[in-house]
Amino acid sequence: MYWLKKELQKRISSLLSIPPEDVRFDYPPKLSMGDLSLLSAFIVGKREGKNLAKLAKDFASRLRGLPMVEEVSTAGPFINLRLNHGEFFHRLHRNRHRIEVEPKEGKNLIEHTNINPNKAAHVGHLRNAVLGDSYHRLLRKIGEEVEVQNYIDDTGVQVADVVFGLLKMRNLRPGDWDRVGEKFDHYCWDLYVEVERRMEEDPEALKERKRILKALEEGKGEYAEAGRALSRKIASLHLETMERLGIEYNLLTWESHIIALGLWAKTFRLLKERGVIRRAQEGPNSGCWVMDLEEGGEPREKVIVRSDGTATYVAKDIAYQMWKLGLQDKDFKYKIFKKYPSGRLLYTTTLEEGEPGNFGRARRVYNVIDSRQSYLQKIVKEAIRRLGYPEAAEGSVHLSYEMVALSKKSALALGFQAEGEAVSISGRKGIGIKADDLIRAVEERALQEVEKRHPELARNQKEDIARKIASAAIRYYMLKFTNNSVVLFDIEDALSFEGETGPYLQYSLVRINSIKAKAKERGMDFGPARWKEKEDYWALVHSASRLDEVLEKVRESAELSLLAKYLFSLAQAFNLFYSKYPILNEKEPEERALRFALMELVEAKLKIGTYILGIEIPERM
RNA sequence: GCGGCUGUAGCUCAACAGGAUAGAGCGUGGGAUUCCUAAUCCCAAGGUUGUGGGUUCGAUUCCCGCCAGCCGCACCA
Numbered sequence: 001m002y003w004l005k006k007e008l009q010k011r012i013s014s015l016l017s018i019p020p021e022d023v024r025f026d027y028p029p030k031l032s033m034g035d036l037s038l039l040s041a042f043i044v045g046k047r048e049g050k051n052l053a054k055l056a057k058d059f060a061s062r063l064r065g066l067p068m069v070e071e072v073s074t075a076g077p078f079i080n081l082r083l084n085h086g087e088f089f090h091r092l093h094r095n096r097h098r099i100e101v102e103p104k105e106g107k108n109l110i111e112h113t114n115i116n117p118n119k120a121a122h123v124g125h126l127r128n129a130v131l132g133d134s135y136h137r138l139l140r141k142i143g144e145e146v147e148v149q150n151y152i153d154d155t156g157v158q159v160a161d162v163v164f165g166l167l168k169m170r171n172l173r174p175g176d177w178d179r180v181g182e183k184f185d186h187y188c189w190d191l192y193v194e195v196e197r198r199m200e201e202d203p204e205a206l207k208e209r210k211r212i213l214k215a216l217e218e219g220k221g222e223y224a225e226a227g228r229a230l231s232r233k234i235a236s237l238h239l240e241t242m243e244r245l246g247i248e249y250n251l252l253t254w255e256s257h258i259i260a261l262g263l264w265a266k267t268f269r270l271l272k273e274r275g276v277i278r279r280a281q282e283g284p285n286s287g288c289w290v291m292d293l294e295e296g297g298e299p300r301e302k303v304i305v306r307s308d309g310t311a312t313y314v315a316k317d318i319a320y321q322m323w324k325l326g327l328q329d330k331d332f333k334y335k336i337f338k339k340y341p342s343g344r345l346l347y348t349t350t351l352e353e354g355e356p357g358n359f360g361r362a363r364r365v366y367n368v369i370d371s372r373q374s375y376l377q378k379i380v381k382e383a384i385r386r387l388g389y390p391e392a393a394e395g396s397v398h399l400s401y402e403m404v405a406l407s408k409k410s411a412l413a414l415g416f417q418a419e420g421e422a423v424s425i426s427g428r429k430g431i432g433i434k435a436d437d438l439i440r441a442v443e444e445r446a447l448q449e450v451e452k453r454h455p456e457l458a459r460n461q462k463e464d465i466a467r468k469i470a471s472a473a474i475r476y477y478m479l480k481f482t483n484n485s486v487v488l489f490d491i492e493d494a495l496s497f498e499g500e501t502g503p504y505l506q507y508s509l510v511r512i513n514s515i516k517a518k519a520k521e522r523g524m525d526f527g528p529a530r531w532k533e534k535e536d537y538w539a540l541v542h543s544a545s546r547l548d549e550v551l552e553k554v555r556e557s558a559e560l561s562l563l564a565k566y567l568f569s570l571a572q573a574f575n576l577f578y579s580k581y582p583i584l585n586e587k588e589p590e591e592r593a594l595r596f597a598l599m600e601l602v603e604a605k606l607k608i609g610t611y612i613l614g615i616e617i618p619e620r621m
Numbered sequence: 622g623c624g625g626c627u628g629u630a631g632c633u634c635a636a637c638a639g640g641a642u643a644g645a646g647c648g649u650g651g652g653a654u655u656c657c658u659a660a661u662c663c664c665a666a667g668g669u670u671g672u673g674g675g676u677u678c679g680a681u682u683c684c685c686g687c688c689a690g691c692c693g694c695a696c697c698a
Contacts, residue, residue, distance in 0.1 A: 029641055042640070042679095052678070077678085078641070116698090156698050255698095288696060295694080296623045306696040313698050374625070375693055402626080403692085407633090422691080449660070469660090480646095481634070484626060486691070493633070493647075497660050500634090500646045507660050515657050553637070565635065565645080572645090579653090579662045586657095621660065 001036070002548030003100045004068055004088075008036075008081075011066055016059055018044055031539060034073065034080025041077045052077035086531030089541050093529065093597055096544075096604035101552045103143040106363030109324050110136045110399075113150045113242065113249070114369070117231040118162040119192045120185040121238050122432040123489055124370075124404040124425050126245070130478040130614065131401055132368040133247040134560050137612045142555060147359065148248070151320075153255045154231035158427075160212040162188050163226050165195040168208065174229040185237040186434060188230075193430035219256060219351075228256075239338070239346075241435050245471050246614045248340050251359050252348040253332070258320055260351055261330050264311050267319035276386045277304050291383065302379060314376055318383045325384070325392040326361030334359065364395040366558070371400045371484065399558050401483040406433070407490040414491075422488055438494065442470035445495050446503075454620060465618040469503050472615040476502030479560045479613060500568050502615050505606065508571040510621045511578065512603045519584055519596070529597035530590055536577060540598055543573045547605045551612075560613070567609040574602045 005025055013020040024039045041056035056074045063072045063079075071082040112132025115125050132148070139146045153159070166172045170191065172180070180187040198205050215223035235252065242248075271277045277289045280301060287307035293300045304315045311319075322328050333354030337346045347357065369377065377398035385393035404425060406416070411423035416431050425432040446466035454462065477494050481487050497503035519526075550566045553559070583599060586592040610617065 024638075026637080026640075033641080037641090039638095039640075046677090075641075153698070158698080285696070298623075300623095300694090303696050308696075310696085312696070316698095370692095371626075372692060405691090420690085424691095453658085453660080485634075486627085488633070490633075496647080498647085499660095501660085503660060504646095507658085511658060511661085518657060549637095557637095561635085562637080568645080575661060576663090578657085579659095582656065584657045621658080 001542075001545040002552060004083075005036075005549065007067055008069070012038065012040070012063065015062055015064070015066075016040065028078070028080055031535070031542060033075065035083045035085075035542060036081045038079040038081060041079060045077065085533060085538050085541070088545070089531050089601075090529075092541065092545050093601050096601050097608075099142060099551065099608065100548045101142050101555065104364075107145045107147065107361065108136075108139050108364045108366065109147050109149060109360065109362035110139075110366045110368065111149045111151055111324070112136075112368035112399075113238070113247075114152070115235075115238050116156060116158040116427075117152050117154055117234040117238070118158040119189040119234070119427060120183070121241050121435040122425055122427070123435060123438055124432070125238075126435050126438070126474065127401060127404050127478045127487060128368055128370065129242055129247050130245065130475050131399070131483070131558075131560060132366075133242075133245075134475070134479060134563075134612055134614055135366065135368075135399065135558055137614060138551065138554060138560075138563075141608065141612055142551065147250050147362065149251045149253055149324075149359070150249045151253045151255070152231060152235050154227060154235075155213075155216040155255045155259065157209070157213060158192075159227055159231055160209050160216060161195045161199070162192055163212050163216075163223060163230055164205065164209050165191040165198075166230070167223075167226055168205075169194065169198065174226055177229075177233065183237065183436065185234050186436070188234065189427075189434065190430065192427060196428045216256070217259060219260065236338075241439070243340070244436075244439050244467070245475060246616065248342065248344050249346055250344075251334070251357075252337055252346065253320075254349055255316075257332060257349040257351060258316070258323075261332060263319040263323055263328055263330060264316060266328060266330070267315070267322060268305065268311070270387055271304065271318075271383070274387055276383055291379070291386075293379070293382070304383075314379055314383075317376070317380050321365065321367075321380050321384060321396060322387075322392075324360050324362055324365045325389070325395065327384075327389060327392060331356065331360070333357075362395070364397060366397045366399045368399045368401070370403050372403070374398060374400055397558075399483075402486040404487040404489050406431070407488045410489060410491040422486065433489070433491070438491075439470060439474065441491075442473055442495055443467060446470045446473070446497070449497065450621075457620070461619075465620065468616045468618045469497065469506065469621070472502030472506050472610075472613075473497060474502075475614050476505070476564060479564045482561050483559055502613070503621070505567055505571050505610055505613075505615060506617055507621050508574055509603065509606050509610065509617045510619075512574075512599055512606075513617070514620070515583055515599065516603075522584070524584065526593040526596050527589065529594045532591070532594055536580065537594070537598060540573050540577050540602065543570050544601050544605045547609060563609060563612060567606060567613070570602065570605060570609075574599075574606075 009020050009023045012023045022040050022043045026037050028034045028037050041052050041059055045052040045055040053076050056077050056079050060072045060074045060079050068083050069081050070084045073080050110132050113129045115121050136146050136148050212223045215221050216227045277291050280286050280288050280290045285301050285303055288303045289305035290301040291304050293302050332349035334347045334357035335350045335354040337348035339345055381393050381396045405422040408418045408421050411418040443466050446469040450462045450465050554563050583595045
């Protein structure tokens with residue numbers, strides 16, 4: 001439908017002599033009213049103060065010779081178009097594997113995951129990673145250039161805390177870390193909670209942490225060594241967790257390398273030269289370099305460089321964002337970090353021997369970060385604009401989403417205290433569900449279901465199916481909500497495979513695959529499909545035709561939930577079709593061929609969509 | 622206090638840029654399997670869209686007030 005809308009927009013704009021942006025479409029509430037409705041009478045009529053219904057009639061009478069359109073009618077101010085269903089279906093079926101969304105020029109850089117490398121990943125991190133990964137899959141599928149980066153803050157307080165815990169509280173050197181008796185990042189999860197408690201009551205510990213932090217920044221000594229080992233080890237474990245959900249990256253960037261490269265020095269100079277920051281002479285920020293902002297009509301100073309001369313978090317972020325946008329002349333050295341089973345290579349920045357690389361320098365940068373950071377992201381963007389890079393600022397996108405909280409029920413079931421309806425996840429307090437634990441629980445549940453249905457399969461086959469189902473269930477669950485709604489994580493819902501879930505989509509495709517396999521087995525041959533008008537058939541075609549425009553919308557809004565909901569409704573339409581109309585068992589050959597072709601159409605669209613959501617399709621379910 | 626987000630069915634959420642009779646899933650009650658996979662499908666009940674005003678031919682959607690909730694507003698990262 002996407003291409004047709006574009007085509008109709010051109011034609012109607014010239015036929016009615018109205019600007020293209022006044023040619024907008026909607027769908028009638030019922031297909032019996034029409035296949036597409038034109039809203040131009042509303043838009044133009046309202047602006048010019050004309051009678052809407054009359055204008056609609058006038059417009060309608062002038063719409064002649066439109067491609068695919070068989071009939072134009074009006075219903076009050078609505079102009080409804082009826083398409084030539086046969087022609088439409090055949091074109092759609094012929095091009096069913098093609099995506100007609102136009103790719104944008106220039107490189108996209110998506111940064112996501114960005115988990116502090118000091119403890120296990122939790123469900124909140126999964127939302128971030130799944131969102132970023134699916135958006136990257138979408139852009140790739142449309143045909144755009146995309147690079148995925150995962151930034152790792154290996155010099156922050158959180159790493160310092162766990163270094164303290166390991167060395168000072170547990171007396172464990174890096175060589176001992178493999179012997180802690182459980183997955184190392186899970187071990188650190190609990191340790192981190194203990195460290196936080198200790199920090200609150202022991203000023204000596206706080207002092208020691210400061211020393212660790214300094215060592216991490218300078219990169220020398222035993223603390224720095226331990227910090228490097230910890231970050232590297234935990235980041236690797238996070239990568240493994242994400243791999244279980246099919247999430248891969250192109251590049252790891254490390255905060256310590258950003259510091260060592262000295263990106264900040266140039267940025268600081270530019271900020272001063274171009275008057276973006278000034279030295280505060282008086283007030284509470286006296287001695288700091290600040291940026292002047294305005295909030296609610298009130299002037300406000302944002303500290304960029306502290307009075308002791310050190311850069312704040314935002315400052316470093318401005319410098320790093322500039323690197324991503326190709327506004328720095330210095331660049332890192334790179335080397336291969338690991339090779340994924342898929343064949344993709346994961347690179348890392350490095351301070352040792354490495355090769356020059358082609359990373360960064362993007363036209364558009366998407367930072368997948370939760371909405372709590374919108375204020376800071378706004379400042380980074382504003383700073384880049386004031387530095388004299390309005391286009392780069394425009395290309396800096398904060399891909400914002402709300403956080404994940406535990407539902408009261410789930411929190412209580414896990415033994416946490418619950419006061420309100422939602423319980424915030426907190427690494428500090430150890431409140432949350434570890435990503436690995438969730439994946440394992442869902443896999444176990446899936447395995448039971450597979451066991452019930454297919455006891456004859458080999459163990460590893462069953463496990464493979466369960467793995468795919470679990471991944472689909474989790475990914476869909478993380479994507480089904482709009483970005484700015486808080487996900488009230490409910491363990492029962494996440495474990496469900498029925499209704500609006502990832503496995504529902506898988507099941508629909510597995511069905512289709514099994515019908516195709518059976519057709520092959522029976523040696524069936526289908527002639528070319530001939531369209532036959534039937535309400536249910538057309539509903540299916542209409543639904544299938546909308547994938548491209550959904551992809552376009554998701555590309556613009558980064559709202560993956562639109563795609564999730566759309567695919568669910570398409571799968572629903574197919575399951576209804578399936579229950580009403582036998583395909584292979586239909587006696588009449590022409591009817592059979594058409595139904596088979598309809599199925600192929602749905603299959604193609606579901607495959608494209610599930611790929612983007614990161615949902616793999618098992619052989620059987 | 623200032624800024625942002627949110628409030629829709631018992632629960633969790635949709636509603637595309639202001640459009641036609643506000644939709645799904647879960648849960649509840651009932652039903653469907655001699656036939657391509659029942660992780661499916663069908664039927665039913667369930668709504669004054671937080672509240673009061675305004676703009677409009679038309680408001681869940683836009684504007685203002687109020688109520689409730691969440692998140693920001695560091696010389697932390």
